Amino acid sequence: MAETKAPVERPLSPHLFIYRPMLTMVMSIVHRITGAALYFGTLLVAWWLLAAASSPKAYAGIGSFMNSFFGRLILFGYTWALIHHMLGGIRHLIWDTGRGFAPHEREGLSLATAIGSIGLTPLIWIVGYFVMGGAR
Amino acid sequence: MTAGSKLRTPLASVRGLGSARSGTDHFWRQRLTAVANVPLTIAFVVIVVSLLGRNHAAVVQILGSPLVAIVMLLFIGSVTYHMRIGMQVIIEDYVHDEMRKLVLVMLNTFFAVAVALASAYAILKLSFGV
Numbered sequence: 001m002a003e004t005k006a007p008v009e010r011p012l013s014p015h016l017f018i019y020r021p022m023l024t025m026v027m028s029i030v031h032r033i034t035g036a037a038l039y040f041g042t043l044l045v046a047w048w049l050l051a052a053a054s055s056p057k058a059y060a061g062i063g064s065f066m067n068s069f070f071g072r073l074i075l076f077g078y079t080w081a082l083i084h085h086m087l088g089g090i091r092h093l094i095w096d097t098g099r100g101f102a103p104h105e106r107e108g109l110s111l112a113t114a115i116g117s118i119g120l121t122p123l124i125w126i127v128g129y130f131v132m133g134g135a136r
Numbered sequence: 137m138t139a140g141s142k143l144r145t146p147l148a149s150v151r152g153l154g155s156a157r158s159g160t161d162h163f164w165r166q167r168l169t170a171v172a173n174v175p176l177t178i179a180f181v182v183i184v185v186s187l188l189g190r191n192h193a194a195v196v197q198i199l200g201s202p203l204v205a206i207v208m209l210l211f212i213g214s215v216t217y218h219m220r221i222g223m224q225v226i227i228e229d230y231v232h233d234e235m236r237k238l239v240l241v242m243l244n245t246f247f248a249v250a251v252a253l254a255s256a257y258a259i260l261k262l263s264f265g266v
Contacts, residue, residue, distance in 0.1 A: 036226060039219045042251045045212075049258035052199055056192035079181075086177050089170045096167060124181060132189035 027110040031088040034081040041078045079124055084117035162221050169218035176211040183208065200262035212255040220248035 019025065051058040065071045091109045094100045100109050147160070183204055187195050198204055223244045231237040 032226065035219070035222050039223050039247075042215065042219065042255075046251050046255045046258070049199070049208075049255050049262075052192070052195050053258035053261040059192040059195065082177060082181070086174060090174065093167065093170060124185065128185045128188050131185055 023110045023114075024106050027088060027091075027113055031085060031092075034085040034088070037077070037081045038085055041081065044074070044078065076121070076125065080117055080121040083120045083124070084113065087113045087116045162224070166218065166221045169214045169221075172210070172214040173218055176207065176214055179207045180211045196262055199259065200265065202263070205259050205263045208259050209256055212252055212259070216248045216252035216255075220244060223248075 048062055051062040066075060091100075091113050094109065095106075100106060183198075187198060190198070199208065224241055227237060227240045227244060231240055
């Protein structure tokens with residue numbers, strides 16, 4: 001018999017996109033993305049500190065950028081990324097101790113990260129606007 | 137395998153070795169800086185919020201005051217160390233070309249050190265008023 005059989009459909013190792021997105025998985029991805037964003041966000045912190053250390057003019061320069069719509073948008077995103085990554089980090093530290101791995105626990109911890117960051121970010125900004133309005 | 141090497145724990149055999157040639161060092165330091173980052177980040181947010189809307193002279197005075205400056209220096213140090221390890225993990229996960237990986241891991245360290253030094257320089261300049 002010369003004919004060869006058609007190649008057998010071998011099972012492939014499943015990749016990310018084959019899974020239904022789960023909260024823990026999404027939170028893990030977001031943790032990495034916010035970490036990478038914060039990495040580049042440190043440039044803003046360095047710029048802010050250097051501007052303050054340089055001159056009133058340089059400080060006014062970063063101030064006008066941060067007060068623009070685009071600047072505020074970046075800052076808002078930075079605030080959320082910072083809080084999200086911090087809460088996600090605390091979740092990972094809890095997991096590092098071997099606790100919180102039961103299905104409802106890991107779901108709850110992941111949900112707390114999302115709700116916590118979405119709740120705390122506007123709260124920080126509301127406090128920020130009060131400070132801006134009051135302490136001038 | 138000799139009888140002696142079987143007595144070594146799995147942890148002992150990866151210490152100082154592993155694919156990154158650094159064993160569990162990065163894992164540990166990532167956690168160490170993560171723990172430090174929690175109170176330091178909260179302090180950083182409080183400092184930034186309290187400085188909103190203030191003029192340059194007031195900002196210089198507050199950022200340069202000993203307690204705020206020391207907290208900011210600790211924040212910068214811990215955060216840049218933490219982010220350097222984190223970004224190295226990301227690079228090692230996604231970049232498989234050995235040469236490109238090596239270059240990116242180096243650039244990652246340069247970036248983290250540059251941000252840390254620039255920020256620390258600014259804080260010290262604000263503190264000492266030169």
